[in-house]
Amino acid sequence: MTARPPGGAEDLPRYAEIRRDLEGRILSGEWPPGYRVPSEFELVERYGCSRMTVNKALSALAAAGLINRRRRSGSFVAAPRSQETVLEIHDIQAEIAATGKPYRYEVLDRAARPATAEEAGRLGVRPGAQVLALLVRHFADGRPFVVEDRLVDLATVPEALDEPFAAAPPGTWLIGRIPWTEAEHCIEAVAAEAPLARLLQVAKGTPCLTVERKTWQAGSPVTWVRLSYPGDRHRLVARFSPAGGRRQGA
Amino acid sequence: MTARPPGGAEDLPRYAEIRRDLEGRILSGEWPPGYRVPSEFELVERYGCSRMTVNKALSALAAAGLINRRRRSGSFVAAPRSQETVLEIHDIQAEIAATGKPYRYEVLDRAARPATAEEAGRLGVRPGAQVLALLVRHFADGRPFVVEDRLVDLATVPEALDEPFAAAPPGTWLIGRIPWTEAEHCIEAVAAEAPLARLLQVAKGTPCLTVERKTWQAGSPVTWVRLSYPGDRHRLVARFSPAGGRRQGA
DNA sequence: GAGTGGTCTAGACCACTGA
DNA sequence: CAGTGGTCTAGACCACTCA
Numbered sequence: 446m447t448a449r450p451p452g453g454a455e456d457l458p459r460y461a462e463i464r465r466d467l468e469g470r471i472l473s474g475e476w477p478p479g480y481r482v483p484s485e486f487e488l489v490e491r492y493g494c495s496r497m498t499v500n501k502a503l504s505a506l507a508a509a510g511l512i513n514r515r516r517r518s519g520s521f522v523a524a525p526r527s528q529e530t531v532l533e534i535h536d537i538q539a540e541i542a543a544t545g546k547p548y549r550y551e552v553l554d555r556a557a558r559p560a561t562a563e564e565a566g567r568l569g570v571r572p573g574a575q576v577l578a579l580l581v582r583h584f585a586d587g588r589p590f591v592v593e594d595r596l597v598d599l600a601t602v603p604e605a606l607d608e609p610f611a612a613a614p615p616g617t618w619l620i621g622r623i624p625w626t627e628a629e630h631c632i633e634a635v636a637a638e639a640p641l642a643r644l645l646q647v648a649k650g651t652p653c654l655t656v657e658r659k660t661w662q663a664g665s666p667v668t669w670v671r672l673s674y675p676g677d678r679h680r681l682v683a684r685f686s687p688a689g690g691r692r693q694g695a
Numbered sequence: 696m697t698a699r700p701p702g703g704a705e706d707l708p709r710y711a712e713i714r715r716d717l718e719g720r721i722l723s724g725e726w727p728p729g730y731r732v733p734s735e736f737e738l739v740e741r742y743g744c745s746r747m748t749v750n751k752a753l754s755a756l757a758a759a760g761l762i763n764r765r766r767r768s769g770s771f772v773a774a775p776r777s778q779e780t781v782l783e784i785h786d787i788q789a790e791i792a793a794t795g796k797p798y799r800y801e802v803l804d805r806a807a808r809p810a811t812a813e814e815a816g817r818l819g820v821r822p823g824a825q826v827l828a829l830l831v832r833h834f835a836d837g838r839p840f841v842v843e844d845r846l847v848d849l850a851t852v853p854e855a856l857d858e859p860f861a862a863a864p865p866g867t868w869l870i871g872r873i874p875w876t877e878a879e880h881c882i883e884a885v886a887a888e889a890p891l892a893r894l895l896q897v898a899k900g901t902p903c904l905t906v907e908r909k910t911w912q913a914g915s916p917v918t919w920v921r922l923s924y925p926g927d928r929h930r931l932v933a934r935f936s937p938a939g940g941r942r943q944g945a
Numbered sequence: 946g947a948g949t950g951g952t953c954t955a956g957a958c959c960a961c962t963g964a
Numbered sequence: 965c966a967g968t969g970g971t972c973t974a975g976a977c978c979a980c981t982c983a
Contacts, residue, residue, distance in 0.1 A: 458952060472874050472913065484968065495954045497747075500969080516969045517962040525871050527785045528908065530880045532933070534778045621775050624722050627936040630780045634884035634904040634926030652902035652926065654884040658778065663722065676884030676902065683782070686877040708971060734949065745973045750950080766950045767981040 459494050464502040471511050471522050482512055482520040530685040534630070534656060537583050537591060537672070538617050546586035550614045553644075554580035557599065557606055568596045569659065569666040575599040577606065579615050582644055589645045591679070595670040601662060619668055627661040634676065645675050652676035709744050714752040721761050721772050732762055732770040759937065780935040784880070784906060787833050787841060787922070788867050796836040800864045803894075804830035807849065807856055818846045819909065819916040825849040827856065829865050832894055839895045840928070845920040852917060869918055877911040884926065895925050902926035 457465070470476045483491065488499040503520055506512045514520045541548040557577045565572040577597040583590045595615055597605045602623055610618060634652055642649040654674045660667040707715070720726045733741065738749040753770060756762045764770045791798040807827045815822040827847040833840045845865055847855045852873055860868060884902055892899040904924045910917040 460952080472876050474874055478871070486968085495956090497955090497972095498953065500971090501952090503969085514969060515962080516960070517964095517967060519968065525874055527783050527789070528870070528878060528910075529781060529783045530878065532780050532782045532880075532882075534780065536777060539777070620778070621728070624724055624775055625937070626722050627934070628778060628780060629932070629934045630782075631930050631932050632782075632882060632904070633930035634902040634924075636902045636926070650900065652884040652886045654882070654904075660778075674884075676886070680881055680883035682879070682881050684877070684879045710971080736949085745975090747953095747974090748972065750952090751971095753950090764950060765981085766979070767948060767983095769949065 459492070460498050460501040460505075463488065463492055463494075463499060464505050467502065467506060468511065471506075476522050478522050478524045480522045482522065484519055530683040532630075532681060532683045534658070534681070536617050536620055537593070538614060541583065541585045541590060544585065549584040549587075551582050551584075552579065552610050552614075553582055554578070555610070560596070564596055567659070568598055568669045569661075570598055570600070577602075579610070581610075581614055583614065588678075590674070592641060592644045592673045593670060594673070595668060597668045598666045601665045601667050615668075616670070623660075623662055623667050625660045625667055626663050629659045631657040632681070633657075635673075637673070637675075641673055645673070647675050654679055654681070656681075709742070710748045710751040710755075713738065713742055713744075713749060714755050717752065717756060718761065721756075726772050728772050728774045730772045732772065734769055761937070776937070779937070780933040782880075782931060782933045784908070784931075786867050786870055787843070788864060791833065791835045791840060794835065799834040799837075800831055801834075802829065802831050802860050802864075804828070805860070810846070814846055817909070818848055818919045819911075820848055820850070827852075829860070831860075831864055833864065838928075840924070842891060842894045842923045843920060844923070845918060847918045848916045851912060851915045865918075866920070873910075873912055873917050875910045875917055876913050879909045881907040882931070883907075885923075887923070887925075891923055895923065897925050904929055904931070906931075 467482065476482065482503070485496055485499050485503065488503075489496050492499065503512070503514065507514050507520070510526055511523055512520045513523050535543075538548055538550075555577070557575060559573040560568065560570055560576045562572045564576060564578070565574060568576060570576065577599055579593070579595040579597070581593040581595065583593065593614070593616065597615070597619070599606055602619070608618060633655055635655055636650045637645060637647055637653050639649050641653065642651060645651075645653070653676050656672045656674075657670070659669050717732065726732065732753070735746055735749050735753065738753075739746050742749065753762065753764065757764050757770070760776055761773055762770045763773050785793075788798055788800075805827070807825060809823040810818065810820055810826045812822045814826060814828065815824060818826060820826065827849055829843070829845040829847070831843040831845065833843065843864070843866065847865070847869070849856055852869070858868060883905055885905055886900045887895060887897055887903050889899050891903065892901060895901075895903070903926050906922045906924075907920070909919050
């Protein structure tokens with residue numbers, strides 16, 4: 446029963462072929478939400494392969510959220526999910542480098558000190574905990590690109606205390622040094638206050654896109670950062686396809 | 696060789712246990728980027744299980760981007776990835792309902808007509824193609840929450856032509872009716888022009904967060920939508936953990 | 946050539962749960 | 965109780981690629 450389909454053997458592994466086939470029926474609407482997908486045994490017969498192979502295809506579909514599986518009942522086409530997107534927020538240096546424009550940054554402020562109440566709340570440490578506060582401005586093509594306001598928890602990253610961030614900006618330095626296990630992002634539109642407007646060289650009140658990120662490692666705060674982009678010079682773009690093509694790394 | 700570890704049998708399946716173990720070593724930094732993970736055969740011996748089981752754990756880690764696998768060479772801990780987040784953008788009705796505030800919407804404009812050049816560019820159809828253009832305002836607690844500017848490709852979704860969107864707003868109607876296979880998002884901060892400001896009942900020039908989304912089904916455009924939120928009333932929040940806890944459905 | 950991952954098989958036992 | 969998925973085994977062949 447290892448016969449290949451004579452027509453369109455597309456060189457995909459068997460399980461991928463099966464997955465694509467089932468996926469096509471779901472995405473085309475031929476199998477609407479709630480439809481009961483054939484059982485593993487039925488698919489084993491239909492495709493002439495072993496159960497493990499069919500199972501691999503079905504598990505992938507379940508992981509992608511296209512079907513729900515229940516013992517004894519079977520597998521059912523899932524209701525369409527909420528619009529979802531994977532937003533990759535790159536290292537700023539890499540982001541600017543990708544545009545081909547010359548990159549430069551300057552550390553405007555750098556201070557290790559006990560966290561104020563507000564900073565402690567942002568970073569998720571107790572007030573008075575030692576933090577490293579940084580203010581960095583990044584330039585693309587000589588123009589201000591983004592202002593970076595950062596707090597680093599010195600309890601989690603003590604080696605940051607002696608780092609001058611002369612060779613690499615804090616974001617680049619931190620990534621690749623501290624593996625993070627959890628991150629929370631908050632994206633909003635704000636009007637530039639006077640200090641920010643001055644740093645970005647825009648008029649006061651200019652809409653800015655801010656990305657706030659809090660990062661943890663195994664439950665311990667690592668860093669909090671707010672990136673403020675001039676709204677007319679930056680946008681976040683993301684493309685997503687639900688059929689599981691996520692994560693191509695690097 | 697089916698001996699269970701005597702200490703902490705956590706009731707996880709064997710492959711999940713192995714995965715967690717390896718993941719812990721990677722995320723803790725014990726196995727730094729570039730480190731060569733033991734081969735499948737070594738892991739088979741170490742954990743006393745079959746190769747398929749080890750393979751399942753390693754495949755999951757590779758899918759999550761924590762390791763790279765190369766034939767003949769082995770599996771290697773991947774370089775930390777760019778900061779990434781999964782942003783779920785919910786149906787507006789559901790989004791407001793989640794806040795507990797009363798929800799209401801009104802269709803301000805609804806016209807089926809040939810696409811202008813600009814509209815055709817947005818939606819990805821040829822100029823003159825029949826589209827349904829919609830302008831909808833959503834209210835939370837009686838206040839304008841978001842303005843929805845939408846184009847629907849009538850070639851892909853002909854049934855939209857006869858839909859008055861009286862029972863449900865276009866977004867809700869479309870989702871659950873048209874399975875989408877690909878979406879592109881663009882998020883930016885803009886100053887509200889006069890018409891938008893009037894609709895949102897904010898001052899002209901107020902920073903607004905706009906989310907533009909283009910949706911395809913198997914290569915055919917489905918809909919283009921721009922959602923404009925007053926910046927001081929809305930933010931996008933997302934939490935992400937790289938260890939694979941994505942996608943809990945619904 | 947040999948080590949590695951990629952895939953697949955033909956079984957098996959179990960847990961769960963709906964009829 | 966019987967059907968379903970969840971997991972696992974002990975092999976196997978192959979493709980690739982580094983040494």
